[in-house]
Amino acid sequence: AEEVGGGDKEVVKEYFNNSGFQxxxxxxxxxxxxxxVQLDIRIGHSKTVENVMKMLTDEGPLQGVTVCDAGCGTGCLSIPLAKEGAIVSASDISAAMVAEAEKQAKEELFTSKNELSPAPVMPKFEVNDLESLDGKYDTVVCLDVLIHYPQSKADAMIAHLASLAENRLILSFAPKTFYYDLLKRVGELFPGPSKATRAYLHAEADVERALQKVGWRIRKKGLITTQFYFAKLVEAVPA
Ligand code: SAM
Structure with a gap:
């Protein structure tokens, strides 16, 4: 069922600036x-970040590589990317998230106990919804954001992200195969008043089709699961 009137994005923004942010x-x-439950999700999500870092570094060093982290949250991926020398552009629809990411990046990248060599470049943080992003990046990454998009909007979102990427697009999403299982758990993911925030699952075939429509193909896949966290990870390249 789709949101009547399509106010999804405003609801998501409000949620991630308030209770969702906390x-x-x-x-x-x-x-x-x-x-x-939260600890389990933390572990699952950190495995996703680890997998992405491995996917990226397997193809060569990240030193000087431009990466767009769309929907960056608190910077869980942007910070390790910067540590590897990537030139990161990080953005999120939530100003609270962006402020937190910036704070954590300063702490982790530039404290004296962390003298990284060569010195990392501070990611460029920006409050922006991903539809408004422009420019070109070697790599675009968008982790655990598709869950906020119904399939009807996911195609355009994926096409837009692909248009920003020169060489790689990495996406993670909650796979539809776990639909019933996840439904039961949605209450735990979005408790209390924030139940208004819906979780949308995506079939891998639908994501693949959206990529193919704009001339991209899936090169690598991964599946990360814990008890309460499920993510399909895909790396796409121009076909
Ligand atoms: N990518 C981060 C990570 O994996 O650590 C954060 C994932 S969090 C579940 C989802 C994030 O997507 C939130 O920070 C939220 O504000 C952001 N978001 C949701 N819809 C968005 C949109 N249309 N444009 C930009 N960011 C969005």
Whole structure:
């Protein structure tokens, strides 16, 4: 069922600036004040980040490579990318998320206990919804954002991200195969008043078709699952 009137994006933005920000900052952080479900999601998500870093570095060093991190959240991917020397452009629809990412990047990249060599380039952080992004990047990455897009909007979103990428596009999404299982858990992912935020699952075939329509093909795939976290990871390249 699709949102009547299509106010999804505003709802998502409001959520990730408020209760969603509080919740996901904890999940994506390192503090102990998480429950079992949140801890499980934290572990699953960090595996996704690890997999992406491996996919990217397997193709060669990231030093000087331009990367767009669309929907960057608290910077879980942007920061390790910068540590590898990538030139990162990170953006998110939520100003709260962007501020947190920027704060964490400063702490992690430029403290004296972390003297990285060569010195990393501070990611360029920006509050922006991904439809408004422009420019060209070697690589575009968009992790765990498609869950906020119904399939009817996902095609255009994927096409837009592909248009920004010169060599690679990496996407993660909640696969539709786990549909019923996940439905039961949506309540745990988005508790309380934020239940208004829907979780959309995507069939791999639909994502693949969206990529093919704009001349891209899937080169690598991965599946990351824990008890409460499911992500399909795809790396696409121009066909
Ligand atoms: N990519 C990050 C990561 O994996 O650590 C964050 C994932 S979090 C589940 C989803 C993020 O997508 C939130 O920070 C949210 O604000 C952002 N988001 C949702 N819709 C967006 C849109 N249309 N444009 C930009 N960011 C969006």
């Amino acid at each position: 919740r996901w900052r904890k999940i994506y952080g390192e503090t102990d004040d998480v429950n079992k």
